[in-house]
Amino acid sequence: MAIITLTTDFGEKDYFSGAVKGAIYSELPDVRIVDISHSISPFHISEASYIIKNAYQSFPKGSIHIIGIDSELTPENKHLAVLLDDHYFICANNGILSLIASEIRPAKIVEINIHDKIETNFPVLDVFVKVACHLARGGTLEVIGKSITEIKYLKQFEPLINTDKNQIIGHVLYIDNYGNVVTNISRKLFDTIGKGRDFSVSARSVSFNEIHETYSDAINFNIDKEKRGEEDGKKLAVFNSAGYIELAIYKSNPTTVGSAASLFGLENRDTITIKFE
Template identity: 40%
Template sequence: MPVITLTTDLGLDDYYLALVKAKILSQLPDAQIIDISHSINPFDIAEAAFVLKTILKEFPKDTIHIVAVGTQAVDDIRHIGIRYKDRYILTADTGLFSLIADQHADLIVELQMNIESDVLIFPARDLYAPAAVFLANGGTLEVIGRRTDKLVERISVKPTTGHDYIKGAVIYVDKYGNAISNIDNTLIKEIGKGREFHIGFVQKGYEMTEIKKRYSDVPLGDRLALMNSAGHLEIAINQGHAANLLGLHTGATVIMTF
């Protein structure tokens, strides 16, 4: 039985998430549902894309990823199913796929399943959940949607580079206040070529000149830079909240000079 994952901005305080899970389990009692995150900032497509891109390849083939962020039911938003790298994505056509894709999708359809009510009010429950069940039972996207090649596109924020610098930005702040940038290890090797470097950001006087391997490599309360498990440069404070204390909220500049 394929895994079904949930990435949403529904939070855990209300009953909305329970309704989505109830819909899946009522139709597929032995479903294996994995919660990725329900703390995505409301309507933050870029944040949802980062999370999905980070975890996508870690799940087995045929996993069904429901992404319900910015999926409110309005007339001008289509709802889509995507077959990508042997996995499924069910979400709204908000530009999310353009932020995660590094190759073309195998198949994209506009979902056209029958729903129980006359008006689509809650897409995650009324559309994505039954679509996920259908796919988990061996169904195919062609049966529940109409093929399409036109999707909303968003421009991802990418670092700018020169001979002696990489200028990036914070793209995600996790629960612990760690500020994750869009500067990855591959880019550092390509531009840095093993040279010494300085890492700077909003707060002056807090530059760093080395990348640590783990948080405990510095004393409690000290700042550090490290490559996180996704291969991105991260600014952190050992058992502290770097985003708040260093002003490193989403969009803040992070620059490496060589």
């Protein structure tokens, strides 16, 4: 049974995500639809790519992923269907694919060309659903598009490394539901440039000289609880489950005591600097 996932910035208030699901079920009553997220910040390509990149790998090979972010068809924003890592992705050519495929080259890319057969001002509902259902039935990419080799590439989202290779300048990539601040600096890049040297991570008014493996590694459970600093909001840096450096507050609650984002004063695209000694 085919699996179709949905990732959009539609939110939960409007009818959009429900209409997309209804259109899919109308064509394929037995398909499985999985919501990855409908809470992407509007038109936030880097946020969406982070979520999709770290979610799709948990799905079976052959799964079909509809990405409804900045999907209006324009001469500068064509529609793509892509075979990548044995998964299918349907999205706009707005750079999101280059972020998802930063480490894996797509096996096949087509520019969708069925728009003349479909009258629409809601391409995710009409065009993307038609393509997804076609693929779910076992159809090929060539039937719904023309093969291309180049996609829009967003280089500005990559961390910068100085010529002496003793500094990485990254930025805030994503702020999660707990208010933790995810950077675009991967563990792989940190290890490659750092080579085991001492370091400091700085962002606005906070700095760290240790990066933990888990959140609880920052807590000394051998001392009395009231002396651990948990109640005061233990600040920490951690390699998160997606393999990126993350700045966090241990067991923070953004709606009560605050979070790393609010307490550190960090927002999307703010600078994160790592200096090696």
